Amino acid sequence: MPVADVLPEFASAFPFESFNAMQAETLPALLEREANVVVSAPTASGKTAIAEVAIAKTIDRGGTALFLAPLRALTNEKESEWDRFEELGYSVYVVTGERDLNPRRAERADVLVMTPEKADSATRKHDSSRYSFVTDVDCVVIDEVHLLDADRRGSVLEVTISRLRRLCDPRIVALSATMTNIDDVAEWLEAPPETTFAFGEDYRPVPLNADVKTYSHGENAFADKYRRLYRALDLVEPHLREDGQSLVFVASRQDTVQAAKKTRDELTERDIPIGARGDYDFHNDASELNNNTLRQSVLDGVGFHHAGLSREDKNLVEQWFREGKLAVLFSTSTLAWGVNLPARCVVIRDTKLHDPLEGEVDMSPLDVLQMLGRAGRPGYDEHGYAWVITDRSEADKYRRLLRDGKEIESRLAESLDSHLNAEIAMGTIRDLDDVLDWLETTFYYVRANNAPDRYDAAGSLREQASSTMRGLVDRGFVEMDDDLRVSATALGRLASRFYLRLDTARHFGDLADAAGEAELTERDILSAVAGAGEFDSVSARTDERDAVHAVLGDDRTDQETVVDVDLDSGQRKVLAILEASMRGTTPSELQSDAWVIRQNANRLLAALQAFLAEFDGARAANLARRIEARVEHGISDDAVGLTAIDGVGSGRASKLATEGLATPADVVEAGVEGLVAAGLSEGVAERVLDSARDLPVIDIDWGAFPDSIPHGENEMCEVTIRNTAGGARAGVRVTVNGVEMTSTETYLGEATLPVGVFGGDADELEFAVEVAFPERPIQPVVETRTVAVA
Template sequence: MEVAEVLPEFADAFAFEEFNRMQREALPALLESDENVVASAPTASGKTALAELAICKTLAEDGTALFIAPMRALTNEKEDDWDRFEELGYSVYVVTGERDLNPRRARRADILVMTPEKLDSATRKHDSRRYDFVTDVDVCVIDEVHLLDADRRGSVLEVTISRLRRLCEPRIVALSATMPNVEDVAAWLDAPEDATFEFGAEYRPVELNAGVKTYTHGENSFADKYRRLYRALDLAEPHLREDGQSLVFVSSRQDTVRAAEKARDEIAERDIPMGVRGDFDYHNNDLKERIENETLYKSVLDGVAFHHAGLSKNDRDLVEEWFKEGRIELLFSTSTLAWGVNLPARCVVIRDTKLHDPLEGEIDMSPLDVLQMLGRAGRPGYDDVGYGWVVCDTAEADKYRRLLDDGKEIESRLAETLGTHLNAEIAMGTITDLEDVMDWLETTFYYVRGQSSPEAYDFPNLRRRVRDCLEDLVDRGFVAMDETDLSIEATPRGVLASKYYLRLETAVRFATLCDRVADGEAVATDDLLEVVATAAEFDSVSARQAERDAIDAVLVGQETGDLEPGQRKVLAILRGAASGSVPTELRSDAWVIRRNATRLLSALGAFLDRLAGPHAANLAGRVEARVENGVAEDAVGLTAIDGIGPGRASKLSKEGLSTPGDVVEAGIAGLVEAGLSEGVAERVYEGAQSLPAAEIEWGSFPETIETGENDVSEVTVRNVGEPARAGIRVTVNVRESDALSSQSGTDVPDDGVEMTSTSTYLRGEETVPVGVFGADADELEFRVSVAFPEQPLVPLEERRTVEVR
């Protein structure tokens, strides 16, 4: 069955000319009906074409397709692969958290590509103009739907699909690797029997011979890695000697490099005939100039390579190209490759079944990952059989043998995070009472699995468990319940927790800090860093022994006795990041921790803005900017200027230009003198002018007042820059108490008396009344402070002293 005969207008959208047997069997359900489809098939059997068939049908009907990719790295891959659709005149638009969203392009896209997490966030905000495009989807293709069983990510996929179906009722096409309970997924998605496909191992293009091999476990984990590596090479060697390729999966990016280097030495020691040093074409192609990574270049010459997301796109593309061509015979990779690029090998070995996660510590590799990796064994058209091996400790061998023999039933993970997702639905307004809760739950995979396995899911007590969960949300301040009619609605705390994707324990901690600030307690940079470091999102972070000294050095002088080692590690990374110098020993985990911390600091700023005031929110914004950019406290305002990152901020600060006001005053000529090129200087100058800028005018503020008398004066706050929301605060202190000694990075002195506090959209000027009372003191010192909560600008602060006679 040729593609051109079935879909003549889309023939160029497919990477092949004929459909295989599996694709032919599913084709009528995909093209000749509008029913939901669920298809389970072995890895490498051609499931991607099923997704493309469903997309083509929708495009032919002038509809919009949504493709949910299991991870961010694969969204970029789909964007590249689907240039074929772009060439046919259809637009493909990728929406991920690491890209700035262009709502106009998203609305006009024919094919949207998103991760479950980004789709969850977008559907929570579907009623905003920015994300309304998610309600205009005609078909939703879920790639690797068996991720329902993944820790944390599974429940996100589950509730997001349930929500999307309620919002716009798209057709659902769900694809997965082989799973024993495909009928449960079909029941959840309302796919009829004739649109539910379970393609067995006979549909694999190459037979898979999979097994488990053990190694002798030692006391040194570093040495164990090499024991497993030698075991992996033992398994790969026979195939390498026959010019077959081998793919070895390891746990981290760094391990791919180390394993490749060690393997090159071992291959030479074993005298395995590999490598391309005599390949004239390789040298003729200026190999060294084409590869950016020096270590990779040396490895490739020996027929060995490594692949991970940290390599440049150029180097990854070259590795993939040369592996497909057979020039690279032994490839070390992280698990991402198993989910993405189709790079089959005659022999696949999983060297590491455990991995270090910066946020979770040491964890077992997901059974889904294991099966996905082994599924890469066997090259269609080249091999009659593929060999896949799991290398593990003897104690775990039976567990992996059972996995290979029986597969992995797909379970729901919703119960583990039920409160978080229930809060999100209430915050969106889709749930207003207990019956709504039950109606929502019935749309989930959790409910379907509960019916299939009532004892395992404690299904008879489901209603009680849901009621307990709801009561817990009420008790913790996320939900308010009307005692009269038992209706429910989200509190500000609940709305913020949902909007910023927080774990409930973290939201409680943030709200507690807001209460302290609202009660007049002073908070400083270190207070905010500590509340983020102790967030539930970092609960599983562990501190390795080799990291302890570096952590202690960063935190010297700070009281952290109540913190766990993992929390101290996060705090040390954040303090180091804020100062622009994370210790070398902590850098391997620092990127992930910093990225999550900036998201949490942004959320904390929103909590403070809503529950404690704009000055506290401004402090959180400055701390966030420092952690993200690594700039000094006095220069953090520079990061608000478009075009200024850490490097330029540091350069300008050293030249005495530490605020946007300094930049405006210096002008383009002054910026050029400070070391910027003229073009950059022009953009920076324009960016600084586009920010708000406050001035304070004291007017006829008195210099003296008689004891017992009072006077009402006015202070004018003027915004001479772009309009913006501002917080204006007036406090007074008695001079003789030394209450005005400044505290670096503090939000409010704890013994100052607040006289006026207002939040306003400052366009032009605002007049603030200030009462001056003749107190029993020598002097009164008034402080006017103006902060912009949505910009990391250092607040403008001025003081006036009034002598009491």
């Protein structure tokens, strides 16, 4: 069916001229009806075009379409692919994070692209001016709706769709790889039979032969990787000799590199003629790659692909694989989700993965099926071949998966309390009846009724809702009045805002409460984060434990903290990574997990900063903010305030601090000339100075403060605190001999505080005025005055 006949105004937005049979069958439902649509079809059968048809119809009517992509890496790819819509005058905007968000662009966009996590965040904040655009969405396209069954992420997608339907009731177009219970998804989304499509394997462009191969498991995990690699090469070798291409999925980024290196040697040993070293033009093209190892590898016909490569390198690898210049490509799971990169032969070498936060985990069945579905190149291969390599003890499990497929289950029950707390924090749930109404909008409700033997909640949803609500009240996240109306506490609102596990939020709340009676230390902050529930499953391998001890030195977890935190070996590893990161010297043994742990720790530090600001005060919140900046930049505490200046990272901050410029106020005072003398170019110096002027500079005027006071006398004085530069929220605190006299928090312009000078028993009174910024990593400004008691 020619695209130009169906959507003439959008013909140039499609990368082909005619819809295939599967796509054509869905067109009447998409274009002639308004009902929600659910489509289940084999991988690589062309589901993306269905999404594009739904988007075209929506924006042609002046509406806004939201595309939910399963991975962050794929959102940017869609932005690039959908330049075709931009060329027709429509705008495509990817929402990648709060710091990058341009609310005006998002509001004016015709097509929004997000991950489920970003959409969840946006819908939680829909009543703010920054995120109000989500309530204007007219159509939501869910790519890979079977993600509902994914650990942790599935419940996020489920509650986000339910929330969007309550907020703006958009049309839903849900796309999925083959799933056995598509009717449950259709029932949840209220898609009628005439707009629900289950396309079988006969719609697969290339028939698939899939099977399981086993290997002899040894005692050495490192050697086992190579046993599986040789098994994989045995499977791909016949296809390579027939000029067929192979895609091999492995567990980690580093595995893609090591497997590619070993494969180059092994293929040479087996005398398999692949590679393009004699191709002068390809040799020149390969020189454009940023990754040196990849540059050498592709010339031998072997590539690797993972999320850590630059976008330019990934694009070139994908292009060369499509063109047949690479015979073997090693990849992590990223390529399985959404990237159209089929191969004649697909092998899953690793069914177990090392997750920095979870330890060793089994690959998700959804990932397995998604990867195997990449086998078979339409237009090139008559059959696709796919294998899972696994230990003999697990072979039957994977054979059943290949034979029977995977029913999609709800994962909401696993985190029901957290999601219920979020709904209460938003104000969408006000009593128990609202809870039941909300549950009825979920996929969990459908599955619990249709498969009661698998769900403990079947027939007792009211009881479970009531029990979960009572738990939230008992733990301090929710308040309930005598009429059984509920509302979120400050603790509940913060837990929702920062996506915290509720046990972590409770722990942070306890720390903030305890901080009111004892001054927090750096160790208190780091131990609280390392001991968070989000890091419960982190494990420390044997070779890492010596590195952990070297970083921590003495056993710091045995030292007294404000709130007791008993860290196990995995959480001590987190603590060591955070301490090493602050110094910018992470040991090599800890680097493989350090990036993921730092990213999660910085999110938790930002949350803890907000908890401390809410329940303790600016001083403690500022300490957490400085630690967060130090973990991110790897910089000393005396220079960390410089990172508050736009354009100043760890390198420039260290350079300026070395020259005696340690604070934004120092930078402002130095001026362009002083910054140039400190080693910055004139252009950079001007930009840094402009940014520094946007930050607060504090001047403390003690007024007529006495130098001495007679014993038994008293005098009331006034101290004025002025901010002479950029505005900021600040906490102002006055102490005498270390005892707090007065404190206040304000958006600081100018504040005058009364200070009483009393001639008591002490021979000397030391007054201190401290100004701390809870949201900025700037060292508190402290000035003192000493008054003698005559």
